[in-house]
Amino acid sequence: xxxxxxxxxxxxxxxxxxxxxxxxxxxxxxxxxxxxxxxxxxxxxxxxxxxxxxxxxxxxxxxxxxxxxxxxxxxxxxxxxxxxxxxxxxxxxxxxxxxxxxxxxxxxxxxxxxxxxxxxxxxxxxxxxxxxxxxxxxxxxxxxxxxxxxxxxxxxxxxxxxxxxxxxxxxxxxxxxxxxxxxxxxxxxxxxxxxxxxxxxxxxxxxxxxxxxxxxxxxxxxxxxxxxxxxxxxxxxxxxxxxxxxxxxxxxxxxxxxxxxxxxxxxxxxxxxxxxxxxxxxxxxxxxxxxxxxxxxxxxxxxxxxxxxxxxxxxxxxxxxxxxxxxxxxxxxxxxxxxxxxxxxxxxxxxxxxxxxxxxxxxxxxxxxxxxxxxxxxxxxxxxxxxxxxxxxxxxxx
Amino acid sequence: xxxxxxxxxxxxxxxxxxxxxxxxxxxxxxxxxxxxxxxxxxxxxxxxxxxxxxxxxxxxxxxxxxxxxxxxxxxxxxxxxxxxxxxxxxxxxxxxxxxxxxxxxxxxxxxxxxxxxxxxxxxxxxxxxxxxxxxxxxxxxxxxxxxxxxxxxxxxxxxxxxxxxxxxxxxxxxxxxxxxxxxxxxxxxxxxxxxxxxxxxxxxxxxxxxxxxxxxxxxxxxxxxxxxxxxxxxxxxxxxxxxxxxxxxxxxxxxxxxxxxxxxxxxxxxxxxxxxxxxxxxxxxxxxxxxxxxxxxxxxxxxxxxxxxxxxxxxxxxxxxxxxxxxxxxxxxxxxxxxxxxxxxxxxxxxxxxxxxxxxxxxxxxxxxxxxxxxxxxxxx
Numbered sequence: 110x111x112x113x114x115x116x117x118x119x120x121x122x123x124x125x126x127x128x129x130x131x132x133x134x135x136x137x138x139x140x141x142x143x144x145x146x147x148x149x150x151x152x153x154x155x156x157x158x159x160x161x162x163x164x165x166x167x168x169x170x171x172x173x174x175x176x177x178x179x180x181x182x183x184x185x186x187x188x189x190x191x192x193x194x195x196x197x198x199x200x201x202x203x204x205x206x207x208x209x210x211x212x213x214x215x216x217x218x219x220x221x222x223x224x225x226x227x228x229x230x231x232x233x234x235x236x237x238x239x240x241x242x243x244x245x246x247x248x249x250x251x252x253x254x255x256x257x258x259x260x261x262x263x264x265x266x267x268x269x270x271x272x273x274x275x276x277x278x279x280x281x282x283x284x285x286x287x288x289x290x291x292x293x294x295x296x297x298x299x300x301x302x303x304x305x306x307x308x309x310x311x312x313x314x315x316x317x318x319x320x321x322x323x324x325x326x327x328x329x330x331x332x333x334x335x336x337x338x339x340x341x342x343x344x345x346x347x348x349x350x351x352x353x354x355x356x357x358x359x360x361x362x363x364x365x366x367x368x369x370x371x372x373x374x375x376x377x378x379x380x381x382x383x384x385x386x387x388x389x390x391x392x393x394x395x396x397x398x399x400x401x402x403x404x405x406x407x408x409x410x411x412x413x414x415x416x417x418x419x420x421x422x423x424x425x426x427x428x429x430x431x432x433x434x435x436x437x438x439x440x441x442x443x444x445x446x447x448x449x450x451x452x453x454x455x456x457x458x459x460x461x462x463x464x465x466x467x468x469x470x471x472x473x474x475x476x477x478x479x480x481x482x483x484x485x486x487x488x489x490x491x492x493x494x495x496x497x498x499x500x501x502x503x504x505x506x507x
Numbered sequence: 508x509x510x511x512x513x514x515x516x517x518x519x520x521x522x523x524x525x526x527x528x529x530x531x532x533x534x535x536x537x538x539x540x541x542x543x544x545x546x547x548x549x550x551x552x553x554x555x556x557x558x559x560x561x562x563x564x565x566x567x568x569x570x571x572x573x574x575x576x577x578x579x580x581x582x583x584x585x586x587x588x589x590x591x592x593x594x595x596x597x598x599x600x601x602x603x604x605x606x607x608x609x610x611x612x613x614x615x616x617x618x619x620x621x622x623x624x625x626x627x628x629x630x631x632x633x634x635x636x637x638x639x640x641x642x643x644x645x646x647x648x649x650x651x652x653x654x655x656x657x658x659x660x661x662x663x664x665x666x667x668x669x670x671x672x673x674x675x676x677x678x679x680x681x682x683x684x685x686x687x688x689x690x691x692x693x694x695x696x697x698x699x700x701x702x703x704x705x706x707x708x709x710x711x712x713x714x715x716x717x718x719x720x721x722x723x724x725x726x727x728x729x730x731x732x733x734x735x736x737x738x739x740x741x742x743x744x745x746x747x748x749x750x751x752x753x754x755x756x757x758x759x760x761x762x763x764x765x766x767x768x769x770x771x772x773x774x775x776x777x778x779x780x781x782x783x784x785x786x787x788x789x790x791x792x793x794x795x796x797x798x799x800x801x802x803x804x805x806x807x808x809x810x811x812x813x814x815x816x817x818x819x820x821x822x823x824x825x826x827x828x829x830x831x832x833x834x835x836x837x838x839x840x841x842x843x844x845x846x847x848x849x850x851x852x853x854x855x856x857x858x859x860x861x862x863x864x865x866x867x868x869x870x871x872x873x874x875x876x877x878x879x880x881x882x883x884x885x886x887x888x
Contacts, residue, residue, distance in 0.1 A: 110523065110597060112808055115514035200515050387888045397885065405880030409825045413801035420804055423517050437797050493789035496796050497773065501766035504800055506527065506601075506807075507518050 112419075118201040124181055125208040132177055133214040136170065140214050142465050143167050145331025148215045148474060155289055155325075155333070174216050183218050185242065189227065192242050199422035203373045207415075210377020213467055220244045223294060225310070225359045228351045237292065237312055249287035251295040251313075251337055252360050255280055259487045261296070261360060262304045266339065268297035268311060275311060275349070277319070277342040283334035287322050291315055293337065294363075296356050308356035312348045319343065330477035364482055368435035369425065371478065372418035375442035378471055379411055379449045385467055386453045400456050407449050414442050433495035433503070440488035443478040450475045517804075519601075526598045530580055530605035537574055538609035541567065545611055546853050558852070561717045563612055571613055572634070582616050582632070586623050589632040593620070596748075596810035596819075600755040604806075607759020607834075610855035612717050617752050619683070619745050625698060625736050627681060639679035641699075641723055642870075643672035645746055648879065649824045649871020651694060656686040658695060658730075665695065665735060667728040677711045677721035685742050696737035696745070697730045704728070716861045747813070747820045750827035750870050754806045757834035757866060760859045761799045764834075764841035767856070768792060771845055782844065791840045798833040806830060821883065827866075828876045835863035 114122060140147070146156055147167055156168055178184055187202055188194020197205075209217060222241045226248070229238040240246035257263035266279025277297055287293055292314045299307035313320055319342030325333040351359055383404060390397040390404075421434035450471045454461055461468040479485050495503065519527060545563070563571075575581040583599040585591020594602075599617075606614045618631055618638055630636035644654050656672075658665045667686055674682065684697045699706055705728035711721040737745075769792065772782040782788045806826045812819040838860035842849030849856050867873065 110519060110807065110811055111513040111516040112811055113513050113515065118514070383884070384888065387885050391885060391888060401881035401885070402874050402877040403881070404884055405877035405882070408880050408884055409829060409877070412822075412825065413805055413829065416804045416808055417797075417801050419515070420517060420800075423515050437800060441797055441801070489790050489793040492793040492796060496792055497769060497783050497789075501762060501769055501796075504762070504765070504796060504803070506803070 114200070114204055118197070118204060121197065121201060122204045122208060125183065125205045128178065128181060128183065129208055129212050132174060133209075133212040133216055136214045137212060139170070140167075141467070143215070145470065145473065147171070148331060148470070157289070171216065175219070178216075178218055185220065186218055188220075188222065188242055192238070194242070198426040199369055200419060200426055203369055203418055203422045206370055206373045207377060210374055210381070213381060223248050223250065223363065225294065225350065225363050228359070232347065233312065233350070240291070246291040247286060247289065249284040249290040249293040249335070249337075250363065251281040251284045251287070251293045253282045253284075255282050258282070259484050262308075262357075264296060264298055264308070266295075266297040267300045268309055268344075269300045270346075271343070273346050274343045275309075275346060277311065277313070277339040277344060279339050281337040281339075283326070284337060285332050285334045287335035287337055288325050288333070293320075294350065295337075295339075296360055297339075299354060302354075305357040307354050308360070309353050310350040310356040310359050311344050312350055313339075313342065313344055317342055317344065328477060329473050331473065332477070367482060368439040369418055369422045371482070372414060372421070372438035372442040375446040375475075375478065376411055376414050376418065378475070379407070379414075379446050382449055382453045382468060382471055383407060383411075386456050389457055396456065400452075403452055407445075407452065410445055411449075414438075414445055417441060433492055436483075436488040436491035436495075439483060440485050440492070443475070444485060446471075446475045447479055523597060523601060526594070527601040527605065529578055530602045533575060533578060533580060534605045534609050537571055538606070538611045538613070542610060542855060546855065548853060560713050560719075561612070561852075561858075568613060571611075575615065576634075580615055582618060584618050584620055584623070585632055586620065589623060589628060591632070596751060596813035597807060599748075600751055600806055600810040603752045603755035604759045604762075607756035608763040609759075610858045614752075614756065617748060619737070619741065619748065621737050621741055622683070622698070626733060627698060631681075636680045637676070637678065638681045638683065639674055639676035640745065640749070641672060641674050641682040641684040642746065642749075643674065644685075645871075646869050647872060648875045649746065649750070649827070650879070651685055651742055651746070654685060654687055654694070656684075657689045658686040658697075659689050661729075664729050664731045665697065667697070667725050667730060669724075669726050669728075671722055671724040673720050674708065674723045675718060675720050677708050677719060682706075682723065683736070683745065694739045694742055695735050696742050698734045698736045699725075699728065699730060700734075703730070714865065716865050717858065718865075743820050746870055747823035750823040751806065751810055751813070753866050753869065754802065754809075754823075754826040754830035757830035757863060758799070758803055758806060760834040760863060761795070761802075761830075761837035764837040764856060764859060765792065765795055765799060768795075768841040768844045788844060791844070795833075795837055795840055798829075798836065802826070802830040802833045821880070824871050824876045825880065827870060828873050831863055831866040832873065835860065835867060838863055 144164065156164055159165065185194035186197050188196065190196045220242060226238050226241060237246065241248060252261050254264050254266060256265065266277065266281065268275040268277050277295065279297060284293060292312050295311045295313045296308055297311065299309060319340050321338045323336050323338050325335045327333055386404065390400060418438050421431050421438050424434055425431045450468065453468050454472060457468055463469060572581060579592055580602055582591055583594040583602055586593045602615055622628065622631055622638065627636055631638060645651055647653065656670045657668045680701050682699045684699050685694060686697065687694055705726045707724045708721050711719050713719055772788050775782045809819050809822040809826045812822060838856055842856045842860060845854060845856060848854050
């Protein structure tokens with residue numbers, strides 16, 4: 110049993126640690142007033158077309174950081190070697206994200222490519238995968254619908270065969286970045302199928318006749334997910350990702366892939382929130398008396414979250430089934446972040462709800478994390494299903 | 508430079524797996540196999556009054572101890588020169604975790620390594636001497652910062668100030684007793700023999716668990732220098748070891764509870780549906796499994812830290828706190844799912860419930876451990 114990183118992973122972690130210290134931490138004051146859109150990777154959205162000089166200034170900083178990170182070999186980290194990437198594992202990726210989350214400057218390494226695009230075949234590789242790796246194209250993920258969110262097996266969008274084409278009809282809700290993306294990874298079902306059967310993933314280019322992004326929807330978290338309408342949208346069969354009727358497995362692997370990152374990000378954000386609370390309490394000894402125990406409690410829970418995340422990432426690297434682990438991490442992490450930010454606001458008071466206050470920012474962000482990519486209730490469902498299927502022994506040590 | 512020869516590997520080593528499997532087989536066959544007999548009510552109607560305290564038949568206990576000793580499970584810390592294998596913390600955690608799965612009141616001895624270097628080493632090794640911790644004052648905070656008992660060093664020994672504390676093993680031959688030196692506040696650990704002049708143990712009473720406590724009183728006790736067996740670090744290690752062992756036992760308890768709850772929920776039908784199909788039941792068990800998983804890995808990581816000579820005392824407190832709370836919740840949930848059987852003494856769950864409630868209060872109350880962690884955090888900013 111060994112909990113340390115390997116030499117390569119540790120060296121990489123140190124590079125990131127230095128990058129955070131030298132490049133990001135000095136920008137913290139600057140980013141206090143940045144709009145929410147600069148959280149995470151969202152700045153890659155419509156920000157680029159904005160005329161607002163303040164937004165342009167932040168954008169310039171971000172692009173400059175991108176160059177610096179690329180210069181240090183911190184780009185294409187999770188891209189497979191055959192596509193010119195470093196192909197680091199899940200554990201290493203978690204360790205790097207843990208370092209990145211030590212600063213409030215919302216920067217992340219790229220280019221993350223939607224993991225299911227690695228199933229691209231033939232011409233799809235040059236048309237979609239390579240441009241995404243190079244950062245020339247971006248994608249959106251079209252799964253949810255007006256009447257099917259947590260349970261995507263209820264999707265109604267259809268893709269009907271017509272010779273060499275599929276004719277798509279339906280509406281997709283909440284794909285983020287669809288308004289600026291070059292194409293959407295669209296999930297639709299073959300007519301007459303139900304449930305998980307017949308689900309097919311198609312790559313649909315922006316501008317394809319019959320495909321319209323009808324609006325973007327503002328949310329509490331600063332993201333602007335879109336509504337997509339497909340009306341007799343004809344797409345050639347060469348645009349099918351993977352196999353016809355095999356789309357269910359793709360959407361599940363896309364969802365599962367991200368949950369360990371969600372866990373370590375919740376961990377890092379929570380640690381930063383507790384630091385803010387801690388600094389406040391050092392100036393208010395009387396308050397400190399009241400809240401010390403709660404802080405200690407949350408710190409312990411965060412240790413649990415951190416370890417749970419590494420465990421899941423390690424298992425994923427071992428190619429073990431991590432459906433239950435990723436549900437554990439998503440549920441435990443996002444619920445804990447929610448509890449911690451809720452507590453932090455109690456300590457800090459109404460001033461912390463000023464729009465650009467770091468706690469207010471986390472507060473808005475945290476609420477959405479308990480829903481996107483599978484709400485807490487679905488995670489509990491996944492966990493109990495595995496528990497009743499595999500028994501308590503599935504938790505035993507290997 | 509730290510050693511980075513490794514890559515993260517969360518599998519058990521061959522040796523750890525062997526120890527775990529050995530312990531698991533022993534617990535399944537010898538302990539859980541005897542539970543039916545242990546839990547069975549002797550007669551259809553009990554005489555009026557409180558039921559008698561349950562304990563293992565002494566002959567069966569002796570047989571189990573012999574069996575566990577033979578396969579190296581009884582005294583994990585026993586050094587090689589005394590015939591043991593001086594197991595590390597991870598291995599000890601694996602053993603205590605397996606023993607936790609059974610409700611039989613028997614668990615491996617936990618004897619601090621330094622005691623084997625004292626003059627009592629041989630007696631402890633061959634089982635002619637029994638040892639108890641007299642760490643009553645550590646239960647509140649999980650540390651010895653509030654230790655009241657003082658001692659005064661003299662050339663031929665230490666004079667302990669008169670005191671009276673609670674101990675949990677009234678029959679022990681030896682007590683390890685912490686005290687602070689008057690003036691210097693230096694902590695000393697004393698091994699005090701039961702028949703030392705000035706020591707008395709009295710007033711043994713039943714706890715709500717199937718254990719007892721008694722009053723240990725010191726009046727004019729003078730302890731020879733050779734019985735000063737440790738200092739601050741040793742005291743910290745004793746506490747951390749107890750916390751880790753308790754956490755490990757709690758993991759075992761929760762594993763047993765979870766397995767039983769799943770089994771019962773799969774079979775029991777209410778209003779035409781199995782309990783397993785009810786979301787109220789599913790979610791209780793889902794939440795429990797998360798808590799069990801996180802506590803399992805925190806416990807293992809902390810034990811691993813101990814084996815790597817990394818700091819682990821604070822971590823041990825956290826691990827104990829979480830695991831005990833989790834196991835209590837596990838017992839509570841399992842009782843609820845079993846309904847009337849859950850609270851009956853013919854099933855193990857009510858005993859787990861009582862035992863885990865006590866463990867939550869030993870070597871650090873939750874609030875105290877949380878506060879201490881919060882204080883350390885604030886001081887670190």
